[in-house]
Amino acid sequence: MNQSPETFDTNAIQALNDRQLRAALLNLASTFGERRKLAILSVNDWEGLRAQARSIKDETLANLDQYLEQFVLKAENNGAQIHWALNGEAAQRLILDLLKEKNVRRIVKSKSMTTEEIHLNEALERAGYAPVETDLGEWIIQLAHETPSHIVVPAIHKSKRQIAELFVEKVGIEPTDNVDELTKTARRVLRERFAEADVGISGVNFAVAETGTFLILENEGNARLTTSLPKIHIAVMGIEKVIPRLADLDVFLKLLPRSGTGQQLTAYQSLITGAKRQPDDEGPEEVHLVILDNGRSRMLAHPVTRQSLACIRCGACLNACPVYQQIGGHAYGSVYPGPIGAVITPQLSGIEKARQLPFASSLCGACREVCPVKIDIPELLLHLRAEVKQGAASRAASQTGKVSKHRIERLAFRFYAFAWSKKLTYEWGMKIARVFQRSIARKGRIGKVSGLFAGLAPALEAWTDWRDAPTIAERSFREVWREAEKTKGK
Numbered sequence: 001m002n003q004s005p006e007t008f009d010t011n012a013i014q015a016l017n018d019r020q021l022r023a024a025l026l027n028l029a030s031t032f033g034e035r036r037k038l039a040i041l042s043v044n045d046w047e048g049l050r051a052q053a054r055s056i057k058d059e060t061l062a063n064l065d066q067y068l069e070q071f072v073l074k075a076e077n078n079g080a081q082i083h084w085a086l087n088g089e090a091a092q093r094l095i096l097d098l099l100k101e102k103n104v105r106r107i108v109k110s111k112s113m114t115t116e117e118i119h120l121n122e123a124l125e126r127a128g129y130a131p132v133e134t135d136l137g138e139w140i141i142q143l144a145h146e147t148p149s150h151i152v153v154p155a156i157h158k159s160k161r162q163i164a165e166l167f168v169e170k171v172g173i174e175p176t177d178n179v180d181e182l183t184k185t186a187r188r189v190l191r192e193r194f195a196e197a198d199v200g201i202s203g204v205n206f207a208v209a210e211t212g213t214f215l216i217l218e219n220e221g222n223a224r225l226t227t228s229l230p231k232i233h234i235a236v237m238g239i240e241k242v243i244p245r246l247a248d249l250d251v252f253l254k255l256l257p258r259s260g261t262g263q264q265l266t267a268y269q270s271l272i273t274g275a276k277r278q279p280d281d282e283g284p285e286e287v288h289l290v291i292l293d294n295g296r297s298r299m300l301a302h303p304v305t306r307q308s309l310a311c312i313r314c315g316a317c318l319n320a321c322p323v324y325q326q327i328g329g330h331a332y333g334s335v336y337p338g339p340i341g342a343v344i345t346p347q348l349s350g351i352e353k354a355r356q357l358p359f360a361s362s363l364c365g366a367c368r369e370v371c372p373v374k375i376d377i378p379e380l381l382l383h384l385r386a387e388v389k390q391g392a393a394s395r396a397a398s399q400t401g402k403v404s405k406h407r408i409e410r411l412a413f414r415f416y417a418f419a420w421s422k423k424l425t426y427e428w429g430m431k432i433a434r435v436f437q438r439s440i441a442r443k444g445r446i447g448k449v450s451g452l453f454a455g456l457a458p459a460l461e462a463w464t465d466w467r468d469a470p471t472i473a474e475r476s477f478r479e480v481w482r483e484a485e486k487t488k489g490k
């Protein structure tokens, strides 16, 4: 599959025809959706908690410069070394320079969407390193030379059989479909990598301004090993990860695991406050924190897009999305798939490169319903759709001499608004449509329009390509009412 957001439409069709993928995604909504429903029952006031989380995020984003400054000061006092990166290339360069300076040879990594975003593994491999992903799902897709297809469950698109075959081919085990055996194999191989690593690279879930502490949530214990066994720990975080107070963690620790995996708490919560202080202490000798912008300041500057930065990457919107449930994550052609991916990717990579993504939604609102920080994803999608259309309109306007498709579209909608807002034109319009539909309706529905009508109105063909509509009733309610009134009067 060509993994680019520019080819979303063709990627999606390919995904829809991939039976194995559809089978792998079959239980996504029921498994995670049901677990989430059960998990949120254990909280007294779930809605209140969501509102609290959103207000903490809003407060943080409104004063992000101050909270970042406070976090950095505290983290430096705790012994962490801070590095700022304006974009992905700068972050890659920074990390590569650091590895060279420290004469690093072996690297382990724990799951981090931010390092995926900056394509760190590719940069490390180009520089001659062989970073090893230690989260089981991430390790599987690394072995398969693939990218994550879900924010929380990166190998959700793979079946047990495919994983078993991959282990036979890449790790050299005897064929087995025993999940325990496969997990034991992964543990055995990865433990050796931990023991020999000079550097551990991780992401960050939350960074507390009040104390300079940062938090990593996980279930396998691999992030704990990544951040504590090697001599050097490098953590990569976006500027939006900061929260004001340690007490705020209480809110997010209740929301994130319940929303993402339906757990009341993840198995491990590692709170990291600097490097080790005494020679006999456990933990790394150096902690480096790379703080990344990469387009986030742009999102922050706009009152509508700012809320995208409230995302805590729980993945609930992916699990709830009827589009994601059918096509999975790779079709989005970007690191962040699903509804939040359709919002973030065009803002990170530029609307031109990802202009199909804001349209990859039915706007049903399921994502908004489940989002623990109440991000209004449909509002963001509509905002981005408007940007796409404006961009296309101004491009068309700069073309000479031709009446643009968008001008025709605008005129058509103006005519539609006029006709539908006046009683007379509305009633005559419906009468004409009733006659017209006889030629295209089948069994009470209007499906794909083709032939002569498609030739006369190509937009109608495109509109009906994926949408069925019920036919217009033979007699309208007004007509039935008027007739009834007449009969009464006789």
Ligand code: SF4
Pocket: 259, 310, 311, 312, 313, 314, 315, 316, 317, 318, 340, 367, 370, 371, 372, 373, 374, 375
């Ligand atoms: S947008 Fe909301 S639901 Fe989706 S990943 Fe972010 S926090 Fe979770």
